[in-house]
Amino acid sequence: MIQISIKHYDDNNDMVFITKDGNEIWGTMTMMQFEDDMDYFGIPVRLEEKDGQKGYVFSNSIDKELIREETKRFVEAHKLESITCF
Amino acid sequence: MATSAEVSGTLPGGTQATPRNALLQVLRNGAPPDSTVSDPALDSPALSVDGKSPPGYTEGATGDAGEIADGTGFTYKQNPMDNPKSAKDILKNPNAVYGYSPNPLSERIGRFAEFDWTDKDIVARAREARLQYHKDNESMYNIVKGMQQNGLTVEEIARAANQQRNVNRLQSYIDTGNMSGYEKAVESNMRIFHNKFGMTADQAFAKYGSWDIVLAKAMSANAGMDACCGLYDDFYYLYSMGR
DSSP states (O other), X not given: OEEEEEEEOSSSEEXXXXXXXXXXXXXXXXXXXXXXXXXXXXXXXXXXEETTEEEEEEETTSOHHHHHHHHHHHHHHTTTTTSOOO | OOOGGGGOOBOTTSOBOOHHHHHHHHHHHOOOOOOOOOOGGGGOOOOOOOOOOOOOOOOOXXXXXXXXXXXXXXXXXXXXXXXXHHHTTEEEOTTSTTSEEEOTTOTTTGGGGGSOTTOHHHHHHHHHHHHHHHHHTHHHHHHHHHHHHTTOOHHXXXXXXXXXXXXXXXXXXXXXXXXXXXHHHHHHHHHHHSSTTSSOHHHHHHHHSSHHHHHHHHHOOOHHHHHHTTOTTTTHHHHTTTO
């Protein structure tokens, strides 16, 4: 099961983490050009690591729920629940 | 509640740009060659990425067509090193499964350099992701191919591709019944682009500076990623769009 969580990154940014059955799936997300997709829609994110976990950093001026919904949309549109992720 | 019609725009010729109508338009104008995506790798067993150090990279190839990965015998008909877009993102790696690995210095795909591109199971996973990505974008690829075959200009194609990408995004919210997400996306579009569908083609042109780049951004095909996954020849036609 894929889970999306958003945590504090620094004073200006938050970070969204995506896991499937407890494992990070940034490899699949980025291989499917998640950052390019978000950028196209005016929601820039960048892959970063914090405390040993990789996730996507975004400005905390962006609505967290928009990030959550867009991430969920991407996961569903690319059927990430159905394919092998890494 | 929003409906499918509400996220539709208008394609050249006045047709409403739902994915179905866009496809019908292509079919009326002549269907593009079959590009159904399938691959045995989709049936490959899943193994974990183990974080091994990438094996010895070599500097880029010299531009010969039909490059052969020495360790695997895999051959591309089209040389990824002839394409400036992929050449800056990848390195020739004779031991890699498909002869190329991400360049650690690449802004776009350098983060994948930590993976072992000589490991068939790891590369199979990456390939599976790329194939799924291309399959999900197939309807847009077909629209663009159909317009190209019918002799439309790059600007006309770029405008349609931009519109289709925006429609696909909003349509995916509707298809999954996620109307709160749909409303969030529209609200974001209005705030950022002053347009409920997203970035307009004219805004994209102002941002990127040419219709070629607008088309390439809308298509969003990463040639370097495909080259590392053995898919460069399969999707070569995409890389020439917007060049």
